Amino acid sequence: MAKNRSKAQKAADSRYEAKRAGQRSRNWAVIFYPEDLPDDWQGILSEQHFGWIEGPLHDQDTNADGSPKKPHVHTLLMFGGVKTAEQVGKLLKESFGESETGSIIGVATPQQATDRSSVVRYMAHMDNPEKAQYDPADIVGHNGADPAEILRYSATEKREMVLAMEEFIEQNNITELADFSAAIRYDRPEWHVILSTQMTVYFNAFIRSRRHKAEHGGQAPKVDFTTGEVIEKG
Structure with missing residues (x-):
């Protein structure tokens, strides 16, 4: 009998641990409603000293019937250790208050984020062309969090960005790589990541050729696109 109880207990423990693992996460997606929060709600959240990413204000979203949704901000909270939904909720209640019904004032119920990239991409509706579009450049990180490190782009999206970067260079008559980097460093951080980590040689050659x-x-001169060197002048 003891042996049977031991097996049953092990099975129960296994189910409990599986359930527990599913409820605990380092990453939580949380929606904030600024009109119900203090003006400095971002600063209040940052005082908790964990990295988090803030999307642009969604003030153009609509419901299925066409009525406007309440303006809101999608965020991704990234903790150093795993937390339960209850722990995250308690932290937010302590920061922003608790309503009479027990909900967090100005904040939706935290949701476990299993795919950080999807959460950040949704902040600008990057994969939802049928929804209101927001500028990915308005996605910002706090306490050291970097949205660009989380965002992943498809081959098609990357090609579209490269074409846009080339057009930017042409339209602004940029003739130095340093000037291009300075021009996009803060206004187009997603371009800057591609330039600085993946395509420095290509854009250096492109600008030198122009x-x-x-x-x-x-x-146009002939250019070695591997090194960016001009090998034969026109």
Whole structure:
């Protein structure tokens, strides 16, 4: 009998641990409603000293019947250790208060975030063209969190960004890589990540080619796109 109870207890323990693991996470998606919060709600949240990412204000979203949704901000809270929904809720209640019904004032119920990239991409509706679109450049990190490190782009999205970057260079007549980097560093952080970590050589060659072409009456030089060196002037 004792042996049977031991097996039953082990099975119960296994079920409990599986359930417990599913309820605990380092990453939580939380929606904030600024009109119900103090003006400095971001600062209050940052005082908790964990990294978090803030999306742009969603003030153009609509319900299925076309009525406007209450303006809100999607966030991703990233803790150093795992937390339960109850622990996250308690922290937010202590920061922003608790209503008579027990809910967090100005904050929706925290949801476990199993895919951080999807949460951050949704902040700008990047994968939902049927919804109101928001600028990914308005997604910001707090306490050291970096949205660009979490965002993942498809091959099509990356190509579209590269084309947009080339057009930006052409339209602004940029002739130095440093000027291009400075121009996009803060206004287009997603471009800057691609430039600085993946395509420095390509854009250096692209800009050098344009500069040499202008210097030689519109005749483009031949460029080694591996090194960015001009190998034959026009």
